[in-house]
Amino acid sequence: MAYWSHRNEARFRAELRQAERDLDAGRLASARNRLQGLTARHPGEAESWFLLGLCEKARGKPAEALEAWNQAQAAAGSPFGTKAAIKRSELLIESGRFAEAEAILEALPRLEGQDAADVRFSLDMLYRLQGRTEDLRRLQLEPWRFGPDSPDLVLRHNYSLDISIYPSHLVKKLTSHSPPDDDRVWLCLANLAIRDGRPDEAMPLLKKCLERRPDDIPVWRTMLDAAVDSGDVPDAWRALEHVPASEYSTARRLRLRAWFASKMGDEKLEEETLRAVVVEEPGDMVSLDRLAQIALARGDSAEADRLRHRRAEVDALRARYAKLIDRKDRVALAAELEKLATELGRKIEARGWSLIRQGKAGKEPVIEPRSEAGATLAQEFADLEPRIASFSSNRSPESTASTVIPFFVDDAERVGLSFAYDNGHATRRPPPPEAMGGGIGILDYDGDGRLDVYAV
């Protein structure tokens, strides 16, 4: 720009604004003409490339848009380089190209401001699709450092991570046109398989992922999930050797330890560990329930009863917390939220509410900074290792050739069972009574020994 005359620069700016107006007004051909001229004359100017990218996207030309934004990114030092990178990664996500999008996003700075929020938003999406809850949590707590406008919302997001649903539908949709060699797509599909209850199908995908990134923690964490879901002790142990203990909360690590104990048939160790879990995280109802089962199996029905009642109390606390944290005036309720979060063992949130209550949100951290190095989970569980060695992989006892899978055909039309339940309302949001209907009865009404059908 230093070589430009003021006149030239003024003309360049005027033309850029005109192109922007054309773009806003939907005059795409005119905007594109102008921007192509500008980028040809001043290829080092990021903003014109950025606008050209928007224009190409609006014209339905994703490849051209990606290329224009790529050029904008190449022009170092301009804020439009960052904006272009964000736009580019958004479009890559929409096209199912997750690995590329992730590389771009993770290289961008995430400090304060709108751009940083946009980067976090897209990364949030990518982590969510890949089932990377731990990374999501760290990401969502990041704004806390900057003294966020709504610290309560940061805590609300942290809470909602524990009740959020895996976006299976979105994974299927976005990956349907993915390039075949995108290893982050494989990771998504592995997660989908696990959450669909097909952990065995996740394994080959994860092995492929590891060939690309042998020490990648997100992949090893997913490997651990898959192994635990399919009850495979040796595979789970292998994953532990690659996951730093600092990745998981204390309660989560104890639960994992209890799982190994139960797999080894060591009910005493399991019970002892689960007791530690519910001290660390009193709101863990699954562990309370399992403790009750163990007590029952031992014939200690008084203890089982106590644990069941404890669980019911915890459930009431949890319901109260869920209700309060959803309220818009939650900041005013910080004291009660802090108390509930403490009683449930939700440590990050308890600390967060406490800081909000004292007016220190953002000034003091809610989590300890992450330590990169440190022991792996396997090192932490070293006392279990000698007993793990006796397990052999239990992979697919079912894939023996003799298995017959039940097989059905839909013969309704062929046999004359033509009936359709009409809820009278085909829209996306039927009133409740219309969402629920339809029943079927099977009976031999005429006593001829053959089953007839009553359709409601």
Next chain:
Amino acid sequence: MFPPSRPASANADRLFRNKGDGTFEDASTRARIAGFPGGYGHGVTVGDYDNDGKPDLFLTRWRSYALYRNKGDGTFEDVTERVGLGGDRDWPTSAAFADLDLDGDLDLYVCHYLKYDETNPKRCQNDDSSKHECNPLDFDALPDHAFRNDGGKFVDVTQDAGLFENTGRGLGVIAADLDGDNLVDLYVANDLSANYLYKNLGGFRFEEVGLATGAAASASGGYKAGMGVACGDLDADGLVDLAVTNYLNESTTFYKSLGNGLFVDRSEAIGIAAPTRLLLGFGLTFLDADNDGRLDVLSANGHVIDPRPKFPWMMPLQLLMGGPDGRLRDVSSKAGAPFGPIHLGRGLATGDLDNDGRLDALVICQNEPLVYLHNQTASRKDRHFVGFKLEGTKSNRDGIGAILTIHSGKRSWVVPRFGGGSYQSAEDLKLHVGLGDETKIDRVEVKWPSGKVDVFSDLKSDSVYLIREGEPKVKTICGPASGT
């Protein structure tokens, strides 16, 4: 149309008669069904309420019940008013026939959902007056109703029976002896609040023991959105278990029986949690689809609102197969074309519609043709079955509440004849049991609701037998089935 017109339009329900050649004909007009007053239909249950040997039909509809008495000549009569079941009945859903007072005839339990004013649909606000999408908890729950069969009249005894809980929005019900005291208990799946386990104390008195017995809520806590219920010995330990379909991300819950009416959530352990996590289930049934001697689990699924693009709206049917390791695994993708398409699945019921020894199933989905899951599983030498039709004499004629124990070789099966089940649907009352490679049944024991126990020995497999309470011999209804 909803709300339905008043007075009620003609009955749009359909009765299909099995012609015996594998096809069906619409017999609604001939059987007089088509001429009865209709309504906005919800569900159906089947039972011989007058013990005349002919199955009758009970219907739940928006703001009404209907009872169709089977006259035995191929026609039905509408006896709703005569038996005392007329009038405005708000929002009934699933129902179950069972002899709750052990007097030998079938009483009736009807789940009711929530208070909804169709003339003035509610808008929902948060405590801080922001708006949200209404969910069932925004509407008051309606109490379920229990009716005692007094010689063919149904008398509402909900209050006196101790069944008047008004916190539950009932969607599914099972009537079976769940604590081994020979009295028929009731298990009710409620939407978003604790499920009920009503322990039968005798004399048509019940006590709600859901929380104390572990059957009220799943281990992860937070009451789930219970929809449909299944009942049977899923883990083959000789005790009758329960399972409940839930909302998206809540997974189907498997309540393993520990005996004496105690239950624990073992959804993860049996492998039902993971494959059902991304489904919103309604109809649910245990069945041995391949006659390998292990129960499988079939479900109809579909959301109640459209949550796209993040989550699915319509969903596929699902078949989980019981494996030799005691765990269920999802075999839907290999179980044939009907498991491909997505639906708004609701009601689901099983029965061997073509008498070939393989259990078929029917599924009602919203706004599309019903699905007939015609079982075509390859026949093998090591796949056998046996069927039983129960006929009570002292007990109710349908034998609802009876429990069969079958011994064959080293294996045994415990099979309850429960009332209700699944979601707003009624399965065939005959019991179908897969036997794996067993071709001979050493011993069958029937524990009737009356307390009587009948024992038979040395029966051949691949047959359907009639067991009449108190008679020394079974009668073969259907010989070794061809083709299996």
